Amino acid sequence: MGGLGRPYLYLLGSIFYSNYQIKGVAARGISLVGAMAIIEGTVERITFRNEDNFYTVFKLLASTGDLHTCVGNLPRIVVGEELKLFGEWTKHEQYGLQFNTETAIPCTPTTTLGIERYLGSGLIKGIGPSTAKKLVEKFGLKTLDIISNEPHRLTEVEGIGEKKGEIIAKAFLEQKDIQDVMVFLQGNGITPTYAVKIFKVYGKESVQIVQENPYRLADDIFGIGFKTADTIAKNIGFKEDDPHRIRAGIRYALGQAIEQGHTYLPDEELIKTASELLGVDVKKDFLAELGKAKQLIIEEDRCYLPSLYEAECNVAQRLKELTRYVPSLPFDLSIESEFKLAPEQEQAVKAAMQEKVLVITGGPGTGKTTITKVVLTMWEKAGFKILLGSPTGRAAKRLAEATGRPAKTIHRLLEYGFGNGGMSFQRNEDNRLKGDALVLDEFSMVDIRLMDSLLKATDDKMRLLFIGDCDQLPAVGPGNVLKDLIASNRIPVVRLTKVYRQAEQSQIVMNAHRINQGYFPEINNQGDFVFMERKEPKEIATLILDLVSSRLPSHIEKRFNLSDPLDAIQVLTPMRRSETGVDNLNRLLQARLNPAGKKNEIQLGYRLLREGDKVMQIRNNYQKDVYNGDIGRITRIDPEERLLEVLYNDENGDRLVNYEEEEIDELTLAYAISVHKSQGSEYPIVVMPVTTQHYMLLQRNLLYTGITRAKKLVILIGTKKALFLCIKNNKTSARYSYLANRLQEE
C-alpha cells in the first residue's frame, strides 16, 4: 500500500464496477479490518459542506432505520445517494457519536425509490426529479441498465424525445468516464481533491495523459508540484532515468533555486543540483534540449526559467529607457530651512530634484523619512501628482502616517485583481499609472518580478524614487533588486550613513555597523547592547522566559519610563520551528505571561487564544484597517458567539477590532515573532536567541535586521560561536542575479 496516500476511494456516481474499481477495492481490502467499520445507507441530508476541501457532515439513513451522523472529505455527494462507508466510529465532544468516513463507495441503488432519488439528485445533467420519477415508473429496477445499454428506449417515456434521450445517455456515460478517471487517479496516490482538479483540466483524457507523462501535472495543475508528479510516475512504473523525469527535475531544481532567491543558476550548478535531486546523472544535453523547447532560457552559462529571464531583461531595459529622459527642478532652499537638513540629507533632496530615477539607501535613523517629506513638499510645490507605495500593507500604512499622504501597497497601486482569466495587475504596459512621480518605501523587499510589473506600469515621464535599507533582509522572492541597482553604478544613488535618531554613543547603532562590515560586535554589557551566553536551547528558552516575565519588567519603568512590559519587549527569533523558534516560544510565553484561569479561551485547530494574549494580524484586512504585522491584545472572547475582540494601538490611539470565528485565522500569537515579520517595525526592547540550532538562518542581515529593530535595548542570548557564524555568513548577497550587469550593458 506504500505510496497510495490515505486509503481513500470515492467513486463519482458509480454504477458500473469497472476494472479499475475492482482493482481499487481489492487493493484496499487489506486495510478494511480491525478498527474499521462499514455502514451502508442513504444520504438523508447534508448538514455542512466546505467546497474547498470537500469536508462534509451528513446524515445517513441506514437500512436498520438508524440515522447516523457522518463526516469525511467527500469530493462529491448528493442527497438520496446510497453509500457504503468505510471508516470508524468516533465520539465528538460536542456532536456525540459520529462515523468518521475514510472511504465512501456509492452502491448501485437497489430499490426503485433509491434509483429515483439517485437519478433526480442533479448528478446527471438533463435529469431532474420529475424525469427521474417518470423513468423509474416506466423501467423500474431496470432503469439504469436501460440508460447505459439501450438508450434508444428512453424515448418510450412520455416527454423524452430523441434529443433529450441522447443528452441523458451522454451525461450518464460522462459520469462513467469521471468514475474511471477518478478510480485510476486515486489508485495512483492522488487525493480525491486533486483527482477532481485533474479531471477538470484534462477531462476523459486524464488517464491517457497521466500515463504518458505524469510530469505534465506539475505544469498544468495548480497545487501539484514535481514531488507529487514524481510519486505518481513511480507508482505507474516510470524509471528513474526517464527523460520526462529528468526534464521535469531540471526545471524543479531551478524552481528550488528561485525559492532561495536566485534568478538563474549557472549550468554546472544546475546540473549538479538536478543530479542530486533526481539521484541520476543528468547530462548537459538535457539543458540544450530544454533550451530548444523554450522551457529554459540559456544565455552563456546562465540558465533561467523564461519568466524570470524576461523579468530581468525587462527591468534592465525599462530602467535604461526611464533614465534617458532627464528632468530638473530648482532646489528650493526655503523648504529646506523649514526642515533643517544635514548636508547629507540636503544632497539627497537635491538629487531627487534633478534625477529621473533615484535610489536613497540608509539604515534606521539616517533621516529617510525626513528626506521623503521634504521631497514630497517640493514636488507638490512644482505641481506634481505623486504616488506613494510600499511592498507590504503595514509599511504602506506607516508611510502614509509618516508623510500625511495616502500610500498603498504596490499591489493595490497596480490594481492587482481578477482580469485576463486570472489574478493579475490591471495596471500594466497597456494601462499605465498616471502621475508625475512615484515614491517607493522599504524598497529592499521588492523582488525582480514585482519590479518588472511596476516598471511595465510606469509612465515614461514618471520620476521614480526608491527608498530602502540595502543591509536589511533581501526580498522573499528572487532577485537582489535594490543591491543590483546600487552595484550597477548606472542608477543615481544617495547613501545615508550618518545616524541622527539614536544617540551617537548607542551601542546598538555602533554594533549594527560593525556587524554590517563583518566585525564582531563590541560586548561589554554596559550599554544598550547586551549579550548573555547560554549554550543549550532549553537554557536559552528559560532565560527568555525569565527575562520577559520578571527580570526585565522590574527595570522597565525605572530605566526606560515604559509602563507595559508586554508592549515594550518583543521577542524575535529567526525561525518558526525548533525549541527557540516562534511556535515554541509563543507557547511557553503564553503559559508564563498569560496563564489559563478565569479568562475565556477559544481553540481553533492547534491554536489556543486566550483573553489578554498578545496577537498579530497576519493578512492585510482593509475593511478592518489592520495590516499584516500589526500587533494588538485580545480584550474579549465570546465563546458562545465565537467572537473575538482585539485592541490595537496606533498613531490614532486605541482601537477595538472585532473578529468573527472565520476571521480568527488572521491572528496568531505574537509574544515571539520571526525576524522577517519584524522587518519595518521597531520596539523599545528586543530579546533574540542566537543559536547554532538556527544554522540555516544564521545570516548577517538577519542579525542586523533583528538588532536594529530595538530602540532602547537589545539582548542577544546564545553562543559567541553562533554570533560569529552569523556575522561571517554574508551569503544572501550572493544570490545569482544578472541585473547589475544588464544595466551596465550598452
Added chain:
DNA sequence: GACTTTTT
C-alpha cells in the same frame, strides 16, 4: 545540518 515569506 534545510530555513525565512510578500501580495489579492
